[in-house]
Amino acid sequence: MDATPSAAIEILAHEIERFPQNTGSEHDDRLKAYQAEVEQSLADPNAYWLNQANRIEWMRPPTQSLTYEWNTEKRIISHTCYADGILNATTSCLDRHANGERSEKTAIIWQGEESADVRRYTYTELRDEVCRCANVLKRLGAKKGDRIAIYLPLIPEAIIAMLACARIGAIHTVVFGGFSAESLRDRINNAEARILITANAGRRNGKVIPLKTWADEALRDAPTIAHVVVVRSTSDAVPMTSPRDHWYSDLTSNESTICEPEPMNAEDPLFILYTSGSTGKPKGVLHTTGGYLVQAALSHERVFGMREDDVYWCTADVGWITGHTYVVYGPLANGSTVLLYEGGPTYPNPGRTWDICDTHRVTVFYTAPTLIRLLMSHGDEWPSTFNLSTLRMLGCVGEPINPEAWRWYFDIIGKKRCPIMDTWWQTETGSILISPLAGIHDLKPGSALRPFFGIEAAILKPDGSVCGTKEGGALCLTRPWPGITRTLWGDHEKFIDTYFTANPNVYTAGDGCYRDEDGDLWILGRLDDVVNVAGHRIGTAEVESALVNHDTVAEAAIVPIRDPIKGQALAAFVTLMDGVTATPDLKQQLLLHVRTSIGPIAVPASLTFAPALPKTRSGKIMRRILRAIAEGNTNDLGDVSTLADPGVVDTLLRLKEPRNS
Numbered sequence: 001m002d003a004t005p006s007a008a009i010e011i012l013a014h015e016i017e018r019f020p021q022n023t024g025s026e027h028d029d030r031l032k033a034y035q036a037e038v039e040q041s042l043a044d045p046n047a048y049w050l051n052q053a054n055r056i057e058w059m060r061p062p063t064q065s066l067t068y069e070w071n072t073e074k075r076i077i078s079h080t081c082y083a084d085g086i087l088n089a090t091t092s093c094l095d096r097h098a099n100g101e102r103s104e105k106t107a108i109i110w111q112g113e114e115s116a117d118v119r120r121y122t123y124t125e126l127r128d129e130v131c132r133c134a135n136v137l138k139r140l141g142a143k144k145g146d147r148i149a150i151y152l153p154l155i156p157e158a159i160i161a162m163l164a165c166a167r168i169g170a171i172h173t174v175v176f177g178g179f180s181a182e183s184l185r186d187r188i189n190n191a192e193a194r195i196l197i198t199a200n201a202g203r204r205n206g207k208v209i210p211l212k213t214w215a216d217e218a219l220r221d222a223p224t225i226a227h228v229v230v231v232r233s234t235s236d237a238v239p240m241t242s243p244r245d246h247w248y249s250d251l252t253s254n255e256s257t258i259c260e261p262e263p264m265n266a267e268d269p270l271f272i273l274y275t276s277g278s279t280g281k282p283k284g285v286l287h288t289t290g291g292y293l294v295q296a297a298l299s300h301e302r303v304f305g306m307r308e309d310d311v312y313w314c315t316a317d318v319g320w321i322t323g324h325t326y327v328v329y330g331p332l333a334n335g336s337t338v339l340l341y342e343g344g345p346t347y348p349n350p351g352r353t354w355d356i357c358d359t360h361r362v363t364v365f366y367t368a369p370t371l372i373r374l375l376m377s378h379g380d381e382w383p384s385t386f387n388l389s390t391l392r393m394l395g396c397v398g399e400p401i402n403p404e405a406w407r408w409y410f411d412i413i414g415k416k417r418c419p420i421m422d423t424w425w426q427t428e429t430g431s432i433l434i435s436p437l438a439g440i441h442d443l444k445p446g447s448a449l450r451p452f453f454g455i456e457a458a459i460l461k462p463d464g465s466v467c468g469t470k471e472g473g474a475l476c477l478t479r480p481w482p483g484i485t486r487t488l489w490g491d492h493e494k495f496i497d498t499y500f501t502a503n504p505n506v507y508t509a510g511d512g513c514y515r516d517e518d519g520d521l522w523i524l525g526r527l528d529d530v531v532n533v534a535g536h537r538i539g540t541a542e543v544e545s546a547l548v549n550h551d552t553v554a555e556a557a558i559v560p561i562r563d564p565i566k567g568q569a570l571a572a573f574v575t576l577m578d579g580v581t582a583t584p585d586l587k588q589q590l591l592l593h594v595r596t597s598i599g600p601i602a603v604p605a606s607l608t609f610a611p612a613l614p615k616t617r618s619g620k621i622m623r624r625i626l627r628a629i630a631e632g633n634t635n636d637l638g639d640v641s642t643l644a645d646p647g648v649v650d651t652l653l654r655l656k657e658p659r660n661s
């Protein structure tokens with residue numbers, strides 16, 4: 001990844017608004033305590049993190065804290081946390097609540113797309129069901145360290161399956177249900193998963209999502225899978241292949257609700273989650289058990305100021321890291337009540353999300369800017385129809401939030417009462433690293449504010465020197481934290497290259513950033529070839545290679561364009577093989593090809609057939625020019641003097657296709 005900015009990053013000059021989080025002497029005390037904790041976490045990280053380990057259950061508590069060696073030159077990048085501790089993540093998330101005062105507390109409220117479809121699990125019921133599922137996995141031959149793929153809709157069984165894997169020490173790899181059969185196959189093959197847990201179908205926006213059909217397609221070429229466990233989530237019929245496929249309900253109905261938790265070293269893997277990068281296929285980000293869980297629990301509690309009676313709704317799917325850390329591990333470790341909603345946020349009408357907040361009396365709501373913009377586009381009447389008075393805390397994650405969306409969220413949804421936590425983090429960081437804290441920081445629309453406890457950020461210029469105030473640069477983290485990814489599955493060299501070479505001996509996040517005059521951080525978006533479409537990370541190289549794999553395509557370039565709802569969208573420029581004619585039908589075929597190769601989220605918003613792509617004399621595609629053309633900034637093509645053939649640009653300007661929708 002080349003995440004060092006090649007030129008100074010432009011910082012938009014705008015008036016910074018401040019929303020003070022109460023003042024007075026109580027605030028002064030809180031601020032002092034906060035500052036002391038920040039200082040302690042940085043001055044004595046060993047003591048700080050060892051102390052934090054107490055927030056989860058251990059079979060053998062650790063005596064070791066955070067250790068690391070980051071030496072890019074020697075190509076040694078390693079970090080561990082609690083390396084001599086023994087635990088099982090599920091005892092913190094389940095048993096200690098089920099065996100204690102939270103035994104009858106609701107752990108999960110599941111809301112299906114039909115209003116009447118509601119299921120609830122107490123912590124005891126959840127523990128029992130996880131144990132049943134864990135026993136099933138064992139009976140199917142799963143052992144500690146095996147990989148198990150999960151391809152499910154957002155139903156309680158998704159959480160149950162993840163925790164069942166953790167219970168027996170198997171490594172789960174959850175694949176988002178919106179990914180195609182090919183994407184699922186690639187992930188299964190890379191992880192060499194032995195078991196797949198899926199459902200007959202999911203449901204979204206009134207439509208059936210045929211997960212089992214896609215899974216069957218993926219499994220034609222996924223030889224490591226020996227068993228498929230199928231949850232019957234809808235009434236849709238699906239073919240079952242004997243003896244490979246099993247109905248979940250048939251397997252679990254007679255299973256015992258007792259399954260002893262497998263003792264795991266803190267550094268044993270908990271899960272692999274695939275994410276897109278700037279090159280090649282998605283990478284398997286590996287997270288381990290102890291440090292990840294401690295930091296998930298700590299950040300969830302502190303960022304959202306969790307209280308015992310909260311009803312907490314994080315809208316992320318468990319197919320993403322937000323779902324792992326802030327739907328499953330963080331909130332369950334903290335004994336929270338978690339709301340899960342399977343359906344579309346504006347189905348059957350644009351009030352649906354607020355209807356759910358009202359019906360289930362949601363107190364803490366955590367979502368993505370893209371959803372806020374989508375809901376905002378439907379007007380203020382929808383939220384005003386519902387009672388949102390239980391809300392007390394709001395959050396957002398996934399992309400920079402534009403100040404307009406922030407203000408709408410603050411005024412219309414939070415009624416100016418609810419602080420907004422704009423949380424910055426990544427699949428690789430495991431948990432929130434930059435965020436305001438309620439009652440402590442003045443909020444500023446568009447700023448993620450401050451590094452969390454124990455986190456040290458630096459903003460670096462291309463030459464490695466530190467940026468000054470209001471100078472844009474590459475966001476880097478100068479020391480590890482307990483939940484940082486340990487490696488990329490099966491490719492430690494790539495791990496070093498991707499995160500530790502652009503700036504030696506520090507973690508380079510891939511985002512642009514600047515610090516304002518108060519010392520608060522503003523995230524500016526990706527610096528590498530990763531595009532953020534509706535909060536989902538998509539590597540341009542991945543979409544380009546999907547296009548080039550099509551028989552008719554000689555060359556393809558993908559560039560990001562601004563999108564009012566999704567933040568960014570993809571624009572494709574495609575050069576066809578000699579003799580192939582560009583037709584509207586072929587264009588549709590190519591878009592469909594991307595959909596089946598990766599999934600709907602990767603389908604370009606526009607596709608232009610280009611007789612040739614603009615290239616430098618050394619053959620490098622000039623994406624900057626394509627981006628300007630795609631966005632219609634044709635007066636702003638910049639320096640085109642390095643182009644091998646400047647005529648290409650004129651042709652493209654004539655041919656540029658409008659967006660599909």
Ligand code: WT7
Pocket residue numbers: 275321322396397398399400401422423424425426427428448509510511523524525526532535536537
């Ligand atoms: C990328 C990570 C971590 C959960 C969701 C996405 C962008 C994330 C923010 C924010 C500005 C943000 C960054 C980052 N991002 N949160 N609050 N402000 N940008 O996880 O798929 O690993 O993507 O999302 O560009 O690098 P992910």
